[in-house]
Amino acid sequence: MGVVYVVTSGKGGVGKTTTTANLGCGLARLGKQVVMLDTDIGLRNLDVVLGLENRIVYDVVDVVQGRCRLKQALIKDKRFENMYLLPAAQTKDKTAVSEVQMVELIEALKPQFDYILIDCPAGIEHGFKNAIAGADRAIVVTVPEVSAVRDADRIIGLLEAAGLTEPHLIINRIRTRMVQNGDMMSVEDMLEILAVDLLGIVPDDDSIVTSTNRGEPAVLDDLSRAGLAYRNITQRLCGDEVPLLDLSEKDGFLNRLKSLFATR
Amino acid sequence: MVISGESVRLVSDTALVQRTLRSGQKVSFGGNVVVLGDVNPGAEIIADGHVVVLGALRGVVHAGAHGDCSATVLASSLLPTQIRIASYITRPPDGQPLPEAFCPEVAFLKDGEVVIEKYVISK
DSSP, rough: OOOOEEEEEEETSSSSHHHHHHHHHHHHTTOEEEEEOOOOTTTTOOHHHHHHHHHHHHHHHHHTTTOOOOOOOEEEOSSSOOOOOOOOOSSSGGSOHHHHHHHHHHHHHGGOSSEEEOOOOOSSSHHHHHHHHHHHHEEEEOOOOHHHHHHHHHHHHHHHHHHSSSOOEEEEEEEEHHHTTTTSHHHHHHHHHHEEEEEEEOOOOHHHHHHHHOOOOOOGOOHHHHHHHHHHHHHHHHHHOOOOOOSSSOOOOOHHHHHOOOOO | OOOOSSSOOOOSOOEEEEEHHHHHHHEEEEEEEESSSBBBBOOEEEEESSSEEEEEEEEEEEETTTOOOTTTTTEEEESEEEEETTTTTEEOOOOOOOOOEOOOOOEETTEEEEEEEEEEEEO
């Protein structure tokens, strides 16, 4: 029977979809049966980030409204046999699905998969409520910015009120140099306010931009630092103890030369 | 309740909040409010009486909400976004980050202004 994780944040643009895609691929890479569910109806992105948008025939709204069977809507990933995507609808909006329907859907998926990852939309309204309806555990994604931390705190309060206690936290897009200069919040500053269990930290990495555009999640790229962070997080999800990445920039000769000529 | 010796004036009802208040959470009470935890930015406390926070007060607090000018706000770390006492309002000075020291302070009304001082037990 699968565990259902909802990946949420409150704030938009902090990396929920990227995290869902990378965790999903990371878990599939470890041999787990994984399904990812995009609940951002009307603004679907998970399919694009995974490179599966051309394969969508049916979506989650078709399933809950009975126009197709669940199996017909599930898209098998092009890289992994054990990974599936249930895409959101693009031509509807979040009122097309109810919380009861979401719970029924998750119950139907649970026996077939080890991990069910729900990509939650930004906000705290209907879309959010739908996304958390069937979840067992929550992963809150945030970035080291005051506005994002406010929203994360709000979301954690709402999750706790909905019975999703002890959420995990992923801090995304950390820029170590800025943290060292005192220009960016540190991990400790954020945990001081949010006071939840830290699942992992992901550095700000250009490879995320390219991997998103190509539809190839960074977790599959051995050269990507963000990918390495996501691989570590995936292992922690599976119960392994993995030390946090040391994000201090390695000052190799080339990097020092580059920073001599770099313009800011 | 029995207090022997001189009679001590007991101040009205007090609500005890035994957890941290997160952003968006609000406590509204017709008496004093004591919080055993932090009050995060975006959280609100509205009390008719005094407010005591044994933690970091970072949100908005309104003491003496129905006009009691003798109400005070006391916190282990007084770092609010706004303090309101009765019908008076104040906020931290612009631009300066508040010191994060664990330094109990009390806010109260004096001559029509909200004043903040270190908390000293008056005998």
